[in-house]
Amino acid sequence: MSKIIVRGGKRLSGTVRVSGAKNAVLPILAATLLAKDGESVIHDVPNLDDVMTIQQVLTALGGKLTYANETMRISAEHLVSFEAPYEWVRKMRASFLVMGPLLARLGCARISLPGGCAIGTRPIDQHLKGFEAMGAEIVLGQGFIEARTDGKLKGAKIYLDVASVGATENIMMAAALADGTTTIENAAKEPEIVDLANYLNAMGAIVRGAGTGIIRIEGVESLSGVAHTVIPDRVEAGTYMIAAAMTGGDVHIEGAISDHLAPVISKLQEMGVGVTETDGGIRVTASKKLKSVDVKTLPYPGFPTDMQSQMMALLMVSEGTSIVTETVFENRFMHVEEFQKMNAHIKVDGRTAIVSGGTQLTGAKVTATDLRAGAALVCAALCADGESEIAGIHHVDRGYVNITGKLAALGADIFRDEEMPAESKAYAKVLEGVAAALEETEPAIVAARTQEPAKREKELPRIKAQPTWA
Numbered sequence: 001m002s003k004i005i006v007r008g009g010k011r012l013s014g015t016v017r018v019s020g021a022k023n024a025v026l027p028i029l030a031a032t033l034l035a036k037d038g039e040s041v042i043h044d045v046p047n048l049d050d051v052m053t054i055q056q057v058l059t060a061l062g063g064k065l066t067y068a069n070e071t072m073r074i075s076a077e078h079l080v081s082f083e084a085p086y087e088w089v090r091k092m093r094a095s096f097l098v099m100g101p102l103l104a105r106l107g108c109a110r111i112s113l114p115g116g117c118a119i120g121t122r123p124i125d126q127h128l129k130g131f132e133a134m135g136a137e138i139v140l141g142q143g144f145i146e147a148r149t150d151g152k153l154k155g156a157k158i159y160l161d162v163a164s165v166g167a168t169e170n171i172m173m174a175a176a177l178a179d180g181t182t183t184i185e186n187a188a189k190e191p192e193i194v195d196l197a198n199y200l201n202a203m204g205a206i207v208r209g210a211g212t213g214i215i216r217i218e219g220v221e222s223l224s225g226v227a228h229t230v231i232p233d234r235v236e237a238g239t240y241m242i243a244a245a246m247t248g249g250d251v252h253i254e255g256a257i258s259d260h261l262a263p264v265i266s267k268l269q270e271m272g273v274g275v276t277e278t279d280g281g282i283r284v285t286a287s288k289k290l291k292s293v294d295v296k297t298l299p300y301p302g303f304p305t306d307m308q309s310q311m312m313a314l315l316m317v318s319e320g321t322s323i324v325t326e327t328v329f330e331n332r333f334m335h336v337e338e339f340q341k342m343n344a345h346i347k348v349d350g351r352t353a354i355v356s357g358g359t360q361l362t363g364a365k366v367t368a369t370d371l372r373a374g375a376a377l378v379c380a381a382l383c384a385d386g387e388s389e390i391a392g393i394h395h396v397d398r399g400y401v402n403i404t405g406k407l408a409a410l411g412a413d414i415f416r417d418e419e420m421p422a423e424s425k426a427y428a429k430v431l432e433g434v435a436a437a438l439e440e441t442e443p444a445i446v447a448a449r450t451q452e453p454a455k456r457e458k459e460l461p462r463i464k465a466q467p468t469w470a
């Protein structure tokens with residue numbers, strides 16, 4: 001299993017480019033299934049494991065896809081199946097987003113119960129409530145959900161009990177081809193919802209009010225494939241902003257949209273981080289000691305839950321005590337135990353974590369428990385004393401394009417264990433061999449094993465291991 005190795009203490013500086021947003025591209029790729037004709041050409045598609053997963057789902061349904069240079073071309077004229085296979089859906093919760101488009105296009109959809117990060121129970125009742133209101137019959141099978149409709153879905157008024165991002169997106173897509181008008185009340189307002197609405201409208205849909213709490217969708221007869229460029233990833237951008245702040249760095253985050261990051265920027269500025277909008281992004285500078293702040297996660301435009309663990313990492317090294325409250329997911333503090341291995345002082349009580357800041361973090365062997373937890377551990381390791389080894393990297397690969405390469409280009413001492421340069425690997429192997437041989441044969445070492453540490457240090461012979469080619 002691959003790991004990320006970080007040797008902390010390097011100040012980050014330079015420019016990092018933000019990739020297309022994972023949480024925008026996944027619903028948009030699902031929406032390409034709505035196009036009965038024409039090719040969808042989606043630009044700035046990030047090279048992520050989640051994107052590869054949805055690509056597999058779309059292919060299994062009959063989509064014809066190609067992916068090169070961050071552009072995906074999809075033709076969904078001839079769908080061959082209404083079933084999203086378990087092997088892909090279990091890997092990624094967002095696979096459930098194909099239910100709305102399939103129901104609208106084929107009148108039938110069967111999807112395995114979704115998987116994803118272990119951050120809470122994450123029910124899908126609001127998605128199903130929306131489909132039922134539009135006339136679908138929902139059948140719960142053994143590990144799957146089936147939705148069927150006789151003829152077309154019918155426009156309806158749907159009030160969401162929680163402003164769910166996924167439910168808003170799934171209902172918007174289903175409603176785009178329904179008979180009549182659908183109104184979603186208490187809709188999610190995230191920038192990714194607006195991006196999906198823009199894409200649907202370009203396809204020929206009539207979606208109004210995206211980005212507000214009430215979205216109206218007038219159903220149309222058919223939709224066609226079009227070109228669209230995905231918005232930049234605000235969570236990836238926010239993660240690099242935190243990494244810059246944690247290392248006292250000076251980093252330009254190219255492509256970041258400050259409006260999308262308003263709640264994160266406001267907290268960073270309150271702490272004393274310099275954040276300025278530039279022509280092409282956001283510049284973050286941090287030179288002085290940072291102050292603690294309290295943070296409460298909320299649906300957009302509140303502080304994003306997807307930035308909570310990274311923010312907690314920054315609070316661990318800022319002066320004072322902070323209270324972090326997680327209101328979106330009921331189990332999103334699993335990173336705390338890992339942070340504690342790095343000498344962080346945090347107490348959790350239900351959905352609240354009390355962070356005692358001002359700590360010098362120490363490098364440790366830790367494990368990413370979910371996607372953002374993994375990114376937060378990387379941020380913590382960047383300013384920790386010594387070396388950290390972060391396992392569970394498959395979570396990070398779901399949502400960050402080349403995180404080690406991007407951070408290394410900013411000056412971090414970071415690599416994946418399989419990325420270790422070949423000469424370094426060979427050198428390390430030689431050193432290991434020399435040490436093992438000496439352990440066995442050198443009488444002074446053998447004798448020293450049983451001696452007091454102080455005496456041992458004095459008497460050990462100095463080993464000057466050199467690779468044979470040096």
Ligand SMILES: CC(=O)N[C@H]1[C@@H](OP(=O)(O)OP(=O)(O)OC[C@H]2O[C@@H](n3ccc(=O)[nH]c3=O)[C@H](O)[C@@H]2O)O[C@H](CO)[C@@H](O)[C@@H]1O
Nearest residue numbers: 023094122123124125126127162164165166167306328329
């Ligand atoms: C692919 C994607 O875009 N993922 C994002 C999306 O996930 P996702 O769309 O799954 O998140 P939701 O907005 O649906 O979930 C928010 C809350 O609503 C609850 N809920 C949701 C649906 C439902 O039918 N019933 C219900 O009770 C969830 O358990 C959770 O407590 O928004 C989350 C909240 O900003 C982000 O953390 C995820 O990164």
Ligand SMILES: C=C(OP(=O)(O)O)C(=O)O
Nearest residue numbers: 093094116117306371372
């Ligand atoms: C929780 C996340 O994603 P998902 O909803 O795909 O699990 C995330 O992006 O932090």
